[in-house]
Amino acid sequence: MSTVNREIHLASRPTGWPTAENFRLVETPVPTPGPGQIVVRNRFVSVDPYMRGRMNDVRSYVPPFQLDAPLDGGAVGEVVASEADGFTPGDVVLHGLGWREYALLDATAARTVDPDLAPLTAYLSVLGMTGLTAYAGLLEVAGMAEGETVFVSAAAGSVGSLVGQIAKLKGAGRVVGSAGSAAKVDRLRELGFDAAFDYHDGPVGDSLRAAAPDGIDVYFDNVGGDHLEAAISSMRLHGRAAICGMIAQYNDTEPPAAPRNLAQVIGKRLTLRGFLVGDHGHLRERFVGEMAGWLRDGSLSYDETIVDGLDNAPEAFLGLLRGENLGKMLVRV
Amino acid sequence: MSTVNREIHLASRPTGWPTAENFRLVETPVPTPGPGQIVVRNRFVSVDPYMRGRMNDVRSYVPPFQLDAPLDGGAVGEVVASEADGFTPGDVVLHGLGWREYALLDATAARTVDPDLAPLTAYLSVLGMTGLTAYAGLLEVAGMAEGETVFVSAAAGSVGSLVGQIAKLKGAGRVVGSAGSAAKVDRLRELGFDAAFDYHDGPVGDSLRAAAPDGIDVYFDNVGGDHLEAAISSMRLHGRAAICGMIAQYNDTEPPAAPRNLAQVIGKRLTLRGFLVGDHGHLRERFVGEMAGWLRDGSLSYDETIVDGLDNAPEAFLGLLRGENLGKMLVRV
Structure with a gap:
């Protein structure tokens, strides 16, 4: 030693x-x-x-x-x-x-x-904090229900890629991811995302509307900024955002531009909810059981x-x- | 006729x-x-x-x-x-x-x-939509609990003045209101608010920190803009905002400046939830019963x-x- x-x-x-x-x-x-x-x-x-x-x-x-x-x-x-x-x-x-x-x-x-x-x-x-963050944020904080449309940003990242896959495994009707390169977008399609886009390819709002023309029910936010604004605009009535991170602004030295469409939370009765995985330890046993099963049968990568x-x-x-x-x-x- | x-x-x-x-x-x-x-x-x-x-x-x-x-x-x-x-x-x-x-x-x-x-x-x-908006927003959307500190904006308005009084009647620890004139602030004190301020008197964030030095748990938003930003900054862990209106920006022709501190929702695990009274009709009977009682015994004005x-x-x-x-x-x- x-x-x-x-x-x-x-x-x-x-x-x-x-x-x-x-x-x-x-x-x-x-x-x-x-x-x-x-x-x-x-x-x-x-x-x-x-x-x-x-x-x-x-x-x-x-x-x-x-x-x-x-x-x-x-x-x-x-x-x-x-x-x-x-x-x-x-x-x-x-x-x-x-x-x-x-x-x-x-x-x-x-x-x-x-x-x-x-x-x-x-x-x-996948079996640690990262996985539990995805699992708890999607299922407990956002309360995703079967048949809903889910959008996740930074979708090729550690949390985002699990969010999208768990959403599909739990019966989401449509799962959309955004990422920062064409290679990542390809990977999302391999992982079973129904649609994915590179956020460099145009305004996020336009790309999201094209990927989810009927709107979204759940947004899992890892990015903040223009992604959150786009999600709010695309949300259907009673939509929910689980806010996990806002990496777009972590290095900002000025207060960031926040969503300019925040007033839509009223008419559409939206819920924006920040969370930390530490509050969701009570899910750990169920989480490990489900995740281990999906890993074993190859349904989760x-x-x-x-x-x-x-x-x-x-x-x-x-x-x-x-x-x-x-x-x-x-x-x- | x-x-x-x-x-x-x-x-x-x-x-x-x-x-x-x-x-x-x-x-x-x-x-x-x-x-x-x-x-x-x-x-x-x-x-x-x-x-x-x-x-x-x-x-x-x-x-x-x-x-x-x-x-x-x-x-x-x-x-x-x-x-x-x-x-x-x-x-x-x-x-x-x-x-x-x-x-x-x-x-x-x-x-x-x-x-x-x-x-x-x-x-x-008081017995109509206005009253139910105050009642449902405070108790159901924000889920105010006994002992909590509540902040309401446009507090001398029809909804706000009821929010503050209902909060006190339901056991809030401290109730703070903001309004637009000294006369309105005086009226809020008469109505039993623990603290009130005129938002013209300085930055809302400073006034709110002075009025609620230990922070707030619940914010009932009628105003948006700088009021919402101040509320987010003053919120304690697990704070909730019931977003009822954003009158500050209804006449804006440009997208409004949104809260620059929205990222705080993550670390503090905040919930921002928009609502419309129409979704809360199931509370009407309980609401009318309680409000009528408070009106009869003079505990609500x-x-x-x-x-x-x-x-x-x-x-x-x-x-x-x-x-x-x-x-x-x-x-x-």
Whole structure:
């Protein structure tokens, strides 16, 4: 076992788009567990859009990242040292201290997973927070019913691609996705989306009307901005938006242009509802059961974009913000 | 009985703020009822902000008003001729053909009310659509719970003043209202609001933070724009907005500036929900029972601004848009 640990620190807070200079690779000693603690050698760490918000020094639902300290986020790895009951070296665990090779954590903050049941990466994507976000947002927050038309933005991303597939598996009448390239649009069609468009090809409102001429009932929002405005315009009576993210504006330095058609929520009796996956843990058992079944019988696919090397984690994160990933963006440590 | 009927027609569609020239007083013969029909001599007609939207030639939840035809809207009056079972001259009825002296309508579109139980005007305000809008929006759409902090805009208006009082009667911890003049703010304090402010006195966000330093749980929106933005910023986790109207932008000719802080719905798990009172008729019986009780025991007050003469109905409507009313704006025919 190496005695040198490597971590990615936040070197400075980005203004607008982050750059490589906002991050710093730092070497530290591999930690030693105290009572009740474990040390985990991370194998895969997750980079996610919400992390951009935590790079700003503003109070939010999660505290901001601290300067000159390691970033954190979802990770899966092997226990290499344990002073905690129930954990022995070799155990594979899921936890929240990514962006580093070796993580020291209280054992209560780790959950053992079975590496024979699914690939390690699945615990960070389809069977993890990503999957539950898609499942809970679509079915609980938006309350999708059979026969409804669903629109999801960033549809080739980790959450969006699952939203569309779960919608079809749950009986949606029509599923439409938007994405940022022709290749992604092709992939959405392979995944069973009824229609998909590249949002660069014209005004989102026009593309959405063409893809769903009879309107939409549910919008799963990962993008905000013009996508949300288009969704509101296309919504039928009693439409619902589950608002998961607004990646279009995470790097804005000015307050973003919000939907100019918000008044339509009245006449059409629309509901816009923001959510965080953490509020929907009660669905986990049902979620894992259904998802595992769909994975087994081949009715659900998931994409991963894996970047090698912890030193490339900042670049992986920047690529995610630029939309360079297909499905879940992960770093192999 | 006069043989001349007078009606207010839409002479032209307003662009931006309506003017007197958009309306025309037209004399027509008093109609004669056909089978199943009645003729009603209107006593009071309602003018409401939503009517502004119907003056535009756009499809909405109600069809637009037609040019060179009478406007319509809530009205109460006496039956003067009837060819319908169950209706005799002298009956007092509530119906939807206001903006005219004599209304010809199918008896199925009229509802008999008891003039001894409440003043005629109450059927257009506190015991009518206005009251149900306040009641349903606060209790069903926003789901206000005991102890919560409630903010309502246009709080001295017909709906807003009831929202605030119902909130207090239902156990809200703190009720805050905004209005457009010092006199209205004084009136809100008399009505039992815990805090009230004139939105002209500074940025709405600052005034709201001062009035509700610990934040708000429920926002009843009659205004939109900067009021909605302020409410989103002040909302606590799991806050809910019942969106009833956006009077601030009804006369806008450009798409309005929408809340620039909409992304907060995610982290704070907010719900924004538009509604129309027509979807909440199932609450009517409970609503009338509770409201009548509160009126009897003096725990609920309502204000009316009554303009005399049908020829002044356009001016009453324009005054409503300018915020010149305290409580419900009505025209005595």
